[in-house]
Amino acid sequence: MPAYCFRQIFRRACSILFATALLCGGCFCFMPAAAGAFTAQATIEHNTIVVGEMTQLSITVTDGKPSNPPEIEQVAGLQIRNLGTSQQFRIVNGQTSSSFVYNYSVLALEPGEYTLGPFKLTTKKEEVMTNTVTLTVLPASGPSSGTGGEEPAGSPQTGGRREQLFLEVSVPKNRIYLGEKLPVTISLFVGDLPVREISYPVLDASEFVFAQAGRPVERRRIIDGRAYQVVEFPATLTAVKTGKFTLGPAKLQCSVLTRTRRRSPFPDFFDDFFSDYEYQPVTLQSDTWELEVVPLPTAGQPANFSGGVGQFELTATANPQEVQAGDPVTVTLTVKGTGNFAALSAPVLRHPDGFKIYDAQRKTSGESGEEVAVFEQVLIPLSEGVDRIGPYELSYFDPVAGEYKTARSEAIPLTVTPGSEPAGATAFTRPGRGAPAYGRDLVFIKGTPGRLRLQAKVFYRQAWYWWLHLLPLGVFFAALYYRRRMAMLSSGTPKARALRATAQAGQRLKKAQALLEKGEEERFIDELHTIVREYLGERYDLPAAGMTGEVVNQLQAEGLSEDSLKDIKEFFEAYDFYRFTGRKPAADEIQRLRETAGRILAGG
Known part of the structure; x- marks a missing residue:
């Protein structure tokens, strides 16, 4: 057997042994570490x-x-x-x-x-x-729109079955008091539909104050044998006017994936092949519901009624609690509970005798789900006979009990000592001594300024002369910056490519605008497509020729945001649609395509 055959066999055997060792080592490296009992x-x-x-x-x-x-x-x-x-x-x-x-x-x-x-x-x-x-x-709640025996607001029926996408409003009751804060839950029911870009629902009711009351909560529910993904939006309604009102509908905007039909010369069984899907904006509306707002009862209303409607608790603290007569004391009043904190006034001091009282200042409003309001009031004890502060009282209306109630704080003990200078003391002078007479001393006070003259100012004592020394230094740094910037722009770094691409795209975009003003929409779209392709190719070092919407798969590694990738994909898909279908775009479609290209050039 020739020698070169032995060498080939030896090399192949070594390669197999090396690959086996490498594979075994990798397996040992990626084996889970023994961490004891699972x-x-x-x-x-x-x-x-x-x-x-x-x-x-x-x-x-x-x-x-x-x-x-x-x-x-x-x-x-x-x-x-x-x-x-x-x-x-x-x-x-x-x-x-x-x-x-x-x-x-x-x-x-x-x-x-x-x-x-x-x-x-x-x-x-x-x-x-x-x-x-x-x-x-x-237990499952009954009809939630406040109208007895009817379907919940926003739950449409089609042949006895719920729709795939609908909006429902739930309220605990349909009769409230003026100023009462009513909790409202607006629920979005989503069936087997891809939905995105869900906005917070709005409710147009001029007789009420509508406010958000927390973050949305997602749940899953089975209704009539159908599974729904439910997004609950908590909110509140505060009545500002009495009477019977028809509220709603609540409105919510979202985008739903729908199928669009392309032009095709083939029979209907090719529909699935030539169909396309895109997200279309949809505005959902709930049903309306009746709500009655009654005024607060006048019978039994206390004279110091705070205007609050709800259920509240009051606590009071003072700092310091050991003072001298005439020294200020800061009292902090904390109101907690549920209700309309915005209309709540400060609690009232029950026994104000012996104090100089300043108006209370609100520190927190109790809105935006805080459920707490804090007031601060400054009191000045006038004599050492004062031994306590309060109690404070807060009169409010309880809508659950239907009557006025008063929350009281505990009295705060206070120690007051006599002041360093007793009240009513007057200053006195010793009789028999008049005002001292002052004569002329070595350096006496001049009665007249004398003769004035202007002091000469030489140029080297002027401020501008010393600032002038910084001019050569500024010119040097400006030239250095200009040189480094030009060197950077001519390099192949990502920042240099981005600057060059942005400058070139801006110049070409102005020329393309002239085509649109002349009414040449098709040339404008082609030029806009060329600008975006060459911009992305120059900035991210990609081949511009033949670039399509699939370029987003390569751009994901560049750290682009989801919105930028979405704009790039939508731009190329829209261009391909107009290019290959032959349909002439409308003015609003051209404007939308131009805005999408502008966002790509600005943040792509």
């Missing part, structure tokens, strides 16, 4: 749901792989289904850990308190039990 933890997405809603139960196993899934027993009043498993690997500081997650859906069928777990998991060597989780299921 752990398991059970968590639930929502601890409180209503009948018909669905939540998710997750069992997470860390640093171990069970030989069998956990044993999940069905609970009366609940329906538990397996959603599958997921696995995660993490490498932190060279330490590798893994986790398995078992996911289950929990559907509430009956109200009550439920305890899920503990669940048992076993491996080949050990057995572990998870913790328990508690689930509270509340």
Whole structure:
């Protein structure tokens, strides 16, 4: 056998041995580190749901792989289904850990308190039990729009079945008092529809003050056998006028994925092939509902009524509590509870005798979900006979009880000592002595300024002369900056490419605008497409020829925002649509395409 054959066999054997060693080493490197006994933890997405809603139960196993899934027993009043498993690997500081997650859906069928777990998991060597989780299921509320016996506001029906996308307004009652803050829940129900760009709902009601009351909450509900993803927007309504009103509809804007039909010469069975999907803006509206606002009763209204409507508690603190007569004391009044804090006035001091009282100042308003209002008031005790402050009183109307109530704070003990200078003391002078007479001394006070003359100012004592020395230094730094900037612009760094691309795109965009003014829309769109392609190619060092909307896959690594990637993809898709369908774009479509290109050139 020739020698070169032995050399080839030897090289191939060495290559196989090297690849085997490398593969074994990699396997050892990525094996999970032994972290001792594995752990398991059970968590639930929502601890409180209503009948018909669905939540998710997750069992997470860390640093171990069970030989069998956990044993999940069905609970009366609940329906538990397996959603599958997921696995995660993490490498932190060279330490590798893994986790398995078992996911289950929990559907509430009956109200009550439920305890899920503990669940048992076993491996080949050990057995572990998870913790328990508690689930509270509340009864399903009835018609929530405030009109007895009707469907909840915003729940349209089609042949006895709910639509895929609708808006519903829930209010606890349909009769409130003037100034009462009514909690409102606006719920967006989403079925099997891709929805995005959901805005906060608005309610046009001039007789009420509509305000947000927290962050939206997502839930899952089953209605008439259909699953919905529900987004609940908490809000409040405060009545500013009495009477019977028809409120609504509440409005919400979002974008829904819809199918558009392209022009095709083929029969209908090719529709799915030639169809395209895009997000279209949609404005949802709820049903209207009746609400009656009644005035506050005049009978039993206290003279110091604060204007607050709700349920409040009052506490008072003073600092300092040991003072001299005439020294100020700052009293902090804290009002907590639920209600209309905006109309709340400061609490009143019940026993004001012996104090000089200043007006109370509001520090926090109690709006935006704070549910607290803080006032500060300055008091000055006039004599040492004062031994306490208060109590303070806050009169308000309780809409639940339907009557006026008064919240009182505890009296604050106060120690007042006599002042350093007793009140009423007058200054006196010793009799028999007049004002001293002053004569002329060595350096006496001049009665007249004398003769004045202008002092000469030489140029080197002027401020401008010393500032002039900085001029050569400024010229030097300006020239240095200009040289470095020109060198940077001529280089191939990402910053230089971005500056060059922006400058070139701006110049060409002005020329393209002239085409649009002449009425040459098709040439304008072609020129705009060329500008965007060459801008992206120059800035991100990509080939501009043949660039399509798929370029976003390459631009994701450049750190672009989701909005920028969306604009780039929409621009190329719109251009391809007008280019290959032959349809002449309308004026608003050209303007939208121009605005999209402007955003790409500004932030792409």
